[in-house]
Amino acid sequence: MTAETPALLKDILGLRALETIADAGSGVSPRFDREAFLGAASDGLDALSIMERVRHIADALHPALPGDHAARLDVLRAMAPRLTHGFQAIAITEYVARHGLADFDASMDALADLTRFGSAEFAIRPFLVADSARALATMTRWTGSDDDHVRRLASEGARPRLPWAARVPALKADPTLAAPILEALKADPSAYVRKSVANHLNDIAKDRPDWLLARLNDWPQGDARTAWIVRHALRTLIKKGDPGALALIGVGHGAAVSVRDFVIVPATVRLGDRIAISAEILSDSPDDQRLVVDYRVHYARAGGKTAPKVFKLKTFALAGRDTATLAIGQTIRDFSTRRHHPGRHEVELIVNGRTLATAAFDLLPG
Numbered sequence: 001m002t003a004e005t006p007a008l009l010k011d012i013l014g015l016r017a018l019e020t021i022a023d024a025g026s027g028v029s030p031r032f033d034r035e036a037f038l039g040a041a042s043d044g045l046d047a048l049s050i051m052e053r054v055r056h057i058a059d060a061l062h063p064a065l066p067g068d069h070a071a072r073l074d075v076l077r078a079m080a081p082r083l084t085h086g087f088q089a090i091a092i093t094e095y096v097a098r099h100g101l102a103d104f105d106a107s108m109d110a111l112a113d114l115t116r117f118g119s120a121e122f123a124i125r126p127f128l129v130a131d132s133a134r135a136l137a138t139m140t141r142w143t144g145s146d147d148d149h150v151r152r153l154a155s156e157g158a159r160p161r162l163p164w165a166a167r168v169p170a171l172k173a174d175p176t177l178a179a180p181i182l183e184a185l186k187a188d189p190s191a192y193v194r195k196s197v198a199n200h201l202n203d204i205a206k207d208r209p210d211w212l213l214a215r216l217n218d219w220p221q222g223d224a225r226t227a228w229i230v231r232h233a234l235r236t237l238i239k240k241g242d243p244g245a246l247a248l249i250g251v252g253h254g255a256a257v258s259v260r261d262f263v264i265v266p267a268t269v270r271l272g273d274r275i276a277i278s279a280e281i282l283s284d285s286p287d288d289q290r291l292v293v294d295y296r297v298h299y300a301r302a303g304g305k306t307a308p309k310v311f312k313l314k315t316f317a318l319a320g321r322d323t324a325t326l327a328i329g330q331t332i333r334d335f336s337t338r339r340h341h342p343g344r345h346e347v348e349l350i351v352n353g354r355t356l357a358t359a360a361f362d363l364l365p366g
Helices: 006-011 016-028 034-042 052-061 067-084 086-099 101-114 124-131 134-142 150-155 170-175 178-184 191-206 207-215 222-235 236-237 243-248
Strands: 258-264 276-284 291-302 306-318 323-331 341-349 354-363
Touching: 006 016, 006 052, 016 034, 016 052, 016 067, 016 086, 016 178, 016 243, 034 052, 052 086, 067 086, 067 101, 086 101, 086 124, 101 124, 101 134, 101 150, 101 323, 124 134, 124 207, 124 276, 134 150, 134 178, 150 191, 178 191, 191 207, 191 222, 191 236, 207 222, 207 236, 207 243, 222 236, 236 243, 236 291, 258 341, 258 354, 276 291, 276 341, 306 323, 306 341
Parallel strands: none
Antiparallel strands: 258 276, 276 323, 291 306, 291 341, 341 354
Protein backbone atom coordinates (compact mmCIF):
# COMPACT_ATOMS: atom_id res chain seq x y z
CA MET A 1 0.00 0.00 0.00
CA THR A 2 1.02 3.65 -0.46
CA ALA A 3 0.11 7.01 0.95
CA GLU A 4 -2.36 7.29 -1.94
CA THR A 5 -4.70 4.81 -0.19
CA PRO A 6 -8.24 6.27 -0.29
CA ALA A 7 -9.12 8.28 2.84
CA LEU A 8 -12.13 6.13 3.73
CA LEU A 9 -9.97 3.02 3.79
CA LYS A 10 -7.40 4.74 5.98
CA ASP A 11 -10.12 5.89 8.35
CA ILE A 12 -10.94 2.28 9.18
CA LEU A 13 -7.92 2.63 11.48
CA GLY A 14 -8.54 6.21 12.56
CA LEU A 15 -8.81 7.73 16.02
CA ARG A 16 -12.10 5.99 16.78
CA ALA A 17 -10.50 2.62 16.06
CA LEU A 18 -7.64 3.48 18.40
CA GLU A 19 -10.17 4.18 21.15
CA THR A 20 -11.82 0.83 20.52
CA ILE A 21 -8.49 -1.01 20.75
CA ALA A 22 -7.59 0.94 23.90
CA ASP A 23 -10.98 0.10 25.45
CA ALA A 24 -10.44 -3.56 24.63
CA GLY A 25 -7.02 -3.57 26.26
CA SER A 26 -8.04 -1.78 29.44
CA GLY A 27 -11.24 -3.82 29.59
CA VAL A 28 -9.39 -7.14 29.82
CA SER A 29 -6.33 -6.11 31.82
CA PRO A 30 -6.00 -3.43 34.51
CA ARG A 31 -2.28 -3.35 33.67
CA PHE A 32 -2.84 -2.33 30.04
CA ASP A 33 -1.41 1.19 29.66
CA ARG A 34 -4.20 2.92 27.79
CA GLU A 35 -2.55 6.34 27.70
CA ALA A 36 0.78 4.98 26.49
CA PHE A 37 -0.99 3.15 23.68
CA LEU A 38 -3.14 6.09 22.56
CA GLY A 39 -0.20 8.48 22.66
CA ALA A 40 2.07 6.26 20.58
CA ALA A 41 -0.66 5.10 18.18
CA SER A 42 -2.04 8.56 17.39
CA ASP A 43 1.38 10.13 16.87
CA GLY A 44 1.90 10.59 13.12
CA LEU A 45 -1.16 8.50 12.21
CA ASP A 46 -2.61 10.92 9.65
CA ALA A 47 0.24 10.54 7.17
CA LEU A 48 0.08 6.74 7.07
CA SER A 49 -1.64 4.39 4.63
CA ILE A 50 -3.86 1.57 5.86
CA MET A 51 -1.12 -1.09 6.08
CA GLU A 52 1.33 1.40 7.53
CA ARG A 53 -1.25 2.09 10.22
CA VAL A 54 -1.52 -1.63 10.93
CA ARG A 55 2.22 -1.77 11.64
CA HIS A 56 2.20 1.53 13.55
CA ILE A 57 -0.60 0.37 15.86
CA ALA A 58 1.12 -2.96 16.40
CA ASP A 59 4.27 -1.19 17.58
CA ALA A 60 2.22 1.14 19.78
CA LEU A 61 0.82 -1.89 21.58
CA HIS A 62 4.28 -3.02 22.68
CA PRO A 63 4.83 -0.53 25.56
CA ALA A 64 1.17 -0.82 26.61
CA LEU A 65 0.91 -4.59 27.02
CA PRO A 66 1.85 -6.03 30.43
CA GLY A 67 4.11 -8.93 31.35
CA ASP A 68 6.23 -11.27 29.25
CA HIS A 69 5.37 -12.43 25.74
CA ALA A 70 3.12 -15.27 26.94
CA ALA A 71 1.14 -12.88 29.13
CA ARG A 72 0.84 -10.39 26.29
CA LEU A 73 -0.51 -13.08 23.98
CA ASP A 74 -3.17 -13.88 26.58
CA VAL A 75 -4.19 -10.21 26.68
CA LEU A 76 -4.37 -10.03 22.88
CA ARG A 77 -6.55 -13.15 22.77
CA ALA A 78 -8.91 -11.58 25.29
CA MET A 79 -8.96 -8.25 23.43
CA ALA A 80 -9.85 -9.67 20.03
CA PRO A 81 -13.58 -10.43 20.66
CA ARG A 82 -14.06 -6.82 21.84
CA LEU A 83 -12.86 -5.29 18.57
CA THR A 84 -15.36 -3.99 16.03
CA HIS A 85 -13.59 -4.31 12.68
CA GLY A 86 -11.36 -6.88 11.04
CA PHE A 87 -8.57 -4.38 10.42
CA GLN A 88 -8.39 -3.67 14.15
CA ALA A 89 -7.78 -7.37 14.68
CA ILE A 90 -5.23 -7.42 11.85
CA ALA A 91 -3.29 -4.81 13.82
CA ILE A 92 -3.42 -7.15 16.81
CA THR A 93 -2.08 -10.06 14.74
CA GLU A 94 0.63 -7.77 13.37
CA TYR A 95 1.88 -7.28 16.92
CA VAL A 96 2.51 -11.04 17.07
CA ALA A 97 4.36 -10.88 13.76
CA ARG A 98 6.61 -8.00 14.82
CA HIS A 99 7.32 -9.08 18.39
CA GLY A 100 6.76 -12.83 18.57
CA LEU A 101 9.37 -14.55 16.39
CA ALA A 102 11.52 -15.42 19.40
CA ASP A 103 8.65 -17.51 20.79
CA PHE A 104 7.82 -19.19 17.50
CA ASP A 105 5.35 -21.92 18.48
CA ALA A 106 3.39 -19.89 21.03
CA SER A 107 3.06 -17.03 18.56
CA MET A 108 1.88 -19.34 15.78
CA ASP A 109 -0.73 -20.79 18.13
CA ALA A 110 -1.88 -17.27 18.97
CA LEU A 111 -2.28 -16.41 15.29
CA ALA A 112 -4.47 -19.47 14.82
CA ASP A 113 -6.72 -18.18 17.63
CA LEU A 114 -6.73 -14.56 16.46
CA THR A 115 -7.43 -15.21 12.77
CA ARG A 116 -11.14 -15.64 13.50
CA PHE A 117 -11.40 -11.90 14.24
CA GLY A 118 -9.13 -10.48 11.52
CA SER A 119 -7.25 -12.71 9.13
CA ALA A 120 -3.66 -13.42 10.20
CA GLU A 121 -2.56 -14.02 6.59
CA PHE A 122 -0.15 -11.07 6.69
CA ALA A 123 1.13 -11.78 10.20
CA ILE A 124 2.11 -15.32 9.30
CA ARG A 125 4.57 -14.19 6.62
CA PRO A 126 7.51 -13.30 8.92
CA PHE A 127 7.29 -16.78 10.43
CA LEU A 128 7.46 -18.30 6.95
CA VAL A 129 10.47 -16.12 6.18
CA ALA A 130 12.22 -17.04 9.44
CA ASP A 131 11.69 -20.80 9.17
CA SER A 132 9.52 -21.88 6.26
CA ALA A 133 9.72 -25.62 7.01
CA ARG A 134 8.68 -25.17 10.63
CA ALA A 135 5.88 -22.74 9.79
CA LEU A 136 4.53 -24.89 6.95
CA ALA A 137 4.53 -27.97 9.17
CA THR A 138 2.35 -26.12 11.69
CA MET A 139 0.09 -24.77 8.96
CA THR A 140 -0.33 -28.26 7.50
CA ARG A 141 -1.61 -29.42 10.90
CA TRP A 142 -4.08 -26.54 10.82
CA THR A 143 -5.81 -28.11 7.82
CA GLY A 144 -7.41 -30.54 10.28
CA SER A 145 -8.95 -27.76 12.39
CA ASP A 146 -12.71 -27.62 12.94
CA ASP A 147 -12.53 -23.84 12.37
CA ASP A 148 -12.71 -22.79 8.72
CA HIS A 149 -10.85 -19.55 9.53
CA VAL A 150 -7.85 -21.59 10.68
CA ARG A 151 -8.01 -23.90 7.66
CA ARG A 152 -8.19 -20.88 5.37
CA LEU A 153 -5.18 -19.33 7.10
CA ALA A 154 -3.17 -22.45 6.28
CA SER A 155 -3.78 -21.85 2.57
CA GLU A 156 -4.04 -18.06 2.37
CA GLY A 157 -1.02 -17.33 4.55
CA ALA A 158 1.22 -19.51 2.38
CA ARG A 159 0.15 -18.07 -0.99
CA PRO A 160 3.23 -17.33 -3.13
CA ARG A 161 1.75 -14.05 -4.42
CA LEU A 162 -0.48 -12.96 -1.55
CA PRO A 163 -1.66 -9.39 -2.32
CA TRP A 164 -0.39 -6.63 0.01
CA ALA A 165 1.90 -9.12 1.74
CA ALA A 166 5.67 -9.43 1.91
CA ARG A 167 7.14 -12.07 -0.37
CA VAL A 168 8.59 -15.21 1.21
CA PRO A 169 11.95 -16.12 -0.40
CA ALA A 170 11.38 -19.87 -0.01
CA LEU A 171 7.97 -19.67 -1.71
CA LYS A 172 9.36 -17.43 -4.44
CA ALA A 173 12.05 -20.03 -5.14
CA ASP A 174 9.55 -22.91 -5.00
CA PRO A 175 5.88 -21.85 -5.03
CA THR A 176 4.80 -25.49 -4.61
CA LEU A 177 6.11 -25.85 -1.05
CA ALA A 178 2.61 -25.69 0.42
CA ALA A 179 1.32 -28.53 -1.76
CA PRO A 180 0.46 -30.75 1.26
CA ILE A 181 -1.81 -27.98 2.56
CA LEU A 182 -3.61 -27.71 -0.77
CA GLU A 183 -4.01 -31.47 -1.03
CA ALA A 184 -5.58 -31.60 2.41
CA LEU A 185 -8.07 -28.84 1.52
CA LYS A 186 -8.95 -29.83 -2.06
CA ALA A 187 -12.52 -30.84 -1.11
CA ASP A 188 -13.02 -28.58 1.91
CA PRO A 189 -16.67 -28.12 2.90
CA SER A 190 -16.23 -24.35 3.34
CA ALA A 191 -16.50 -22.06 0.31
CA TYR A 192 -14.35 -19.58 2.26
CA VAL A 193 -11.53 -22.12 2.35
CA ARG A 194 -12.04 -23.37 -1.21
CA LYS A 195 -11.74 -19.83 -2.61
CA SER A 196 -8.37 -19.46 -0.88
CA VAL A 197 -7.16 -22.80 -2.23
CA ALA A 198 -8.18 -21.80 -5.75
CA ASN A 199 -6.42 -18.43 -5.42
CA HIS A 200 -3.31 -20.15 -4.05
CA LEU A 201 -3.24 -22.54 -7.01
CA ASN A 202 -3.79 -19.65 -9.42
CA ASP A 203 -0.70 -18.00 -7.90
CA ILE A 204 1.28 -21.15 -8.69
CA ALA A 205 -0.08 -21.15 -12.25
CA LYS A 206 1.80 -17.93 -12.94
CA ASP A 207 5.19 -19.51 -12.17
CA ARG A 208 4.77 -23.28 -12.46
CA PRO A 209 1.93 -23.97 -14.93
CA ASP A 210 3.20 -27.43 -15.86
CA TRP A 211 3.33 -28.49 -12.21
CA LEU A 212 -0.17 -27.15 -11.64
CA LEU A 213 -1.68 -28.94 -14.62
CA ALA A 214 -0.06 -32.23 -13.66
CA ARG A 215 -1.24 -31.94 -10.05
CA LEU A 216 -4.81 -30.96 -10.90
CA ASN A 217 -5.02 -33.72 -13.49
CA ASP A 218 -4.76 -36.16 -10.57
CA TRP A 219 -7.53 -34.52 -8.56
CA PRO A 220 -10.91 -36.33 -8.81
CA GLN A 221 -13.39 -33.84 -10.18
CA GLY A 222 -16.34 -36.07 -9.38
CA ASP A 223 -16.54 -34.09 -6.15
CA ALA A 224 -18.29 -30.79 -6.93
CA ARG A 225 -16.17 -28.98 -4.33
CA THR A 226 -12.92 -30.09 -5.95
CA ALA A 227 -14.26 -29.35 -9.44
CA TRP A 228 -15.06 -25.77 -8.35
CA ILE A 229 -11.50 -25.29 -7.04
CA VAL A 230 -10.02 -26.66 -10.27
CA ARG A 231 -12.07 -24.31 -12.47
CA HIS A 232 -11.16 -21.24 -10.48
CA ALA A 233 -7.52 -22.26 -10.05
CA LEU A 234 -7.15 -22.47 -13.83
CA ARG A 235 -8.63 -19.06 -14.63
CA THR A 236 -5.32 -17.40 -15.57
CA LEU A 237 -4.31 -20.29 -17.82
CA ILE A 238 -7.78 -20.49 -19.37
CA LYS A 239 -7.65 -16.77 -20.19
CA LYS A 240 -4.35 -17.49 -21.96
CA GLY A 241 -6.01 -20.27 -23.95
CA ASP A 242 -3.77 -22.96 -22.48
CA PRO A 243 -4.82 -26.29 -24.08
CA GLY A 244 -4.05 -28.30 -20.96
CA ALA A 245 -6.12 -26.04 -18.74
CA LEU A 246 -9.04 -26.09 -21.18
CA ALA A 247 -8.88 -29.89 -21.33
CA LEU A 248 -9.10 -30.13 -17.54
CA ILE A 249 -12.49 -28.38 -17.59
CA GLY A 250 -13.71 -30.47 -20.52
CA VAL A 251 -13.15 -27.93 -23.28
CA GLY A 252 -11.24 -28.48 -26.52
CA HIS A 253 -8.63 -26.04 -27.77
CA GLY A 254 -10.51 -24.21 -30.50
CA ALA A 255 -14.08 -24.90 -31.59
CA ALA A 256 -16.02 -25.58 -34.76
CA VAL A 257 -17.85 -22.25 -34.69
CA SER A 258 -18.12 -19.03 -36.65
CA VAL A 259 -18.59 -15.52 -35.29
CA ARG A 260 -21.04 -13.08 -36.80
CA ASP A 261 -21.58 -9.44 -35.90
CA PHE A 262 -18.94 -8.89 -33.25
CA VAL A 263 -19.86 -5.31 -32.41
CA ILE A 264 -18.90 -2.66 -29.85
CA VAL A 265 -21.22 0.33 -29.42
CA PRO A 266 -20.69 3.18 -29.24
CA ALA A 267 -17.48 3.12 -31.24
CA THR A 268 -16.31 6.40 -29.69
CA VAL A 269 -16.51 7.08 -25.95
CA ARG A 270 -15.19 9.28 -23.18
CA LEU A 271 -14.12 8.26 -19.69
CA GLY A 272 -17.20 7.30 -17.71
CA ASP A 273 -19.19 6.10 -20.74
CA ARG A 274 -20.43 2.54 -21.07
CA ILE A 275 -19.81 0.26 -24.03
CA ALA A 276 -21.93 -2.71 -25.09
CA ILE A 277 -20.14 -5.73 -26.58
CA SER A 278 -22.15 -8.32 -28.50
CA ALA A 279 -21.61 -11.22 -30.87
CA GLU A 280 -23.38 -14.14 -32.46
CA ILE A 281 -21.70 -17.56 -32.23
CA LEU A 282 -22.77 -20.08 -34.87
CA SER A 283 -22.04 -23.78 -34.53
CA ASP A 284 -20.42 -25.34 -37.61
CA SER A 285 -20.73 -28.85 -36.17
CA PRO A 286 -23.63 -31.28 -35.76
CA ASP A 287 -22.31 -32.11 -32.28
CA ASP A 288 -22.78 -30.22 -29.03
CA GLN A 289 -19.75 -28.18 -27.96
CA ARG A 290 -18.68 -26.69 -24.64
CA LEU A 291 -17.45 -23.14 -25.18
CA VAL A 292 -15.42 -20.74 -23.08
CA VAL A 293 -15.86 -17.26 -24.54
CA ASP A 294 -13.68 -14.36 -23.32
CA TYR A 295 -12.74 -10.98 -24.70
CA ARG A 296 -9.36 -9.27 -24.56
CA VAL A 297 -9.14 -5.48 -24.45
CA HIS A 298 -5.85 -3.94 -25.57
CA TYR A 299 -5.83 -0.77 -23.47
CA ALA A 300 -4.05 2.18 -25.04
CA ARG A 301 -1.00 3.39 -23.17
CA ALA A 302 1.34 6.34 -23.49
CA GLY A 303 3.80 6.26 -26.37
CA GLY A 304 1.60 4.12 -28.58
CA LYS A 305 1.94 1.02 -26.40
CA THR A 306 -0.94 -1.21 -25.30
CA ALA A 307 -1.70 -3.36 -22.25
CA PRO A 308 -3.96 -6.39 -22.82
CA LYS A 309 -6.45 -7.64 -20.23
CA VAL A 310 -8.77 -10.63 -20.63
CA PHE A 311 -12.35 -10.58 -19.30
CA LYS A 312 -14.78 -13.47 -18.94
CA LEU A 313 -17.82 -13.37 -21.18
CA LYS A 314 -19.57 -16.74 -20.90
CA THR A 315 -19.00 -20.48 -20.53
CA PHE A 316 -21.80 -22.59 -21.96
CA ALA A 317 -22.83 -25.58 -24.09
CA LEU A 318 -23.75 -24.82 -27.71
CA ALA A 319 -25.98 -27.38 -29.42
CA GLY A 320 -25.06 -28.68 -32.85
CA ARG A 321 -25.84 -26.20 -35.65
CA ASP A 322 -27.30 -23.82 -33.09
CA THR A 323 -26.65 -20.07 -32.65
CA ALA A 324 -26.03 -18.15 -29.43
CA THR A 325 -26.19 -14.39 -28.94
CA LEU A 326 -23.82 -13.07 -26.31
CA ALA A 327 -23.75 -9.58 -24.84
CA ILE A 328 -22.00 -7.78 -22.00
CA GLY A 329 -21.52 -4.17 -20.90
CA GLN A 330 -18.48 -2.44 -19.47
CA THR A 331 -18.07 1.06 -18.08
CA ILE A 332 -14.82 2.75 -19.07
CA ARG A 333 -13.59 4.20 -15.79
CA ASP A 334 -10.31 4.49 -13.96
CA PHE A 335 -9.29 2.22 -11.10
CA SER A 336 -6.33 2.34 -8.76
CA THR A 337 -4.91 -0.57 -10.77
CA ARG A 338 -5.79 0.73 -14.24
CA ARG A 339 -5.69 4.22 -15.71
CA HIS A 340 -7.12 4.86 -19.15
CA HIS A 341 -5.39 6.74 -21.93
CA PRO A 342 -6.99 8.24 -25.03
CA GLY A 343 -6.61 6.23 -28.21
CA ARG A 344 -7.78 3.19 -30.07
CA HIS A 345 -8.63 0.11 -28.01
CA GLU A 346 -8.59 -3.13 -29.98
CA VAL A 347 -10.82 -5.92 -28.66
CA GLU A 348 -10.51 -9.62 -29.47
CA LEU A 349 -13.24 -12.24 -29.10
CA ILE A 350 -11.66 -15.48 -27.88
CA VAL A 351 -13.42 -18.83 -28.12
CA ASN A 352 -11.76 -21.84 -26.47
CA GLY A 353 -8.42 -20.11 -26.43
CA ARG A 354 -8.42 -18.83 -30.02
CA THR A 355 -9.15 -15.36 -31.34
CA LEU A 356 -12.02 -15.56 -33.81
CA ALA A 357 -13.00 -11.91 -34.29
CA THR A 358 -11.80 -8.38 -33.56
CA ALA A 359 -13.42 -5.00 -33.09
CA ALA A 360 -12.41 -1.69 -31.54
CA PHE A 361 -13.52 1.49 -29.81
CA ASP A 362 -11.82 4.87 -29.50
CA LEU A 363 -11.45 6.68 -26.18
CA LEU A 364 -11.46 10.44 -26.60
CA PRO A 365 -9.45 12.75 -24.31
CA GLY A 366 -11.09 14.79 -21.59
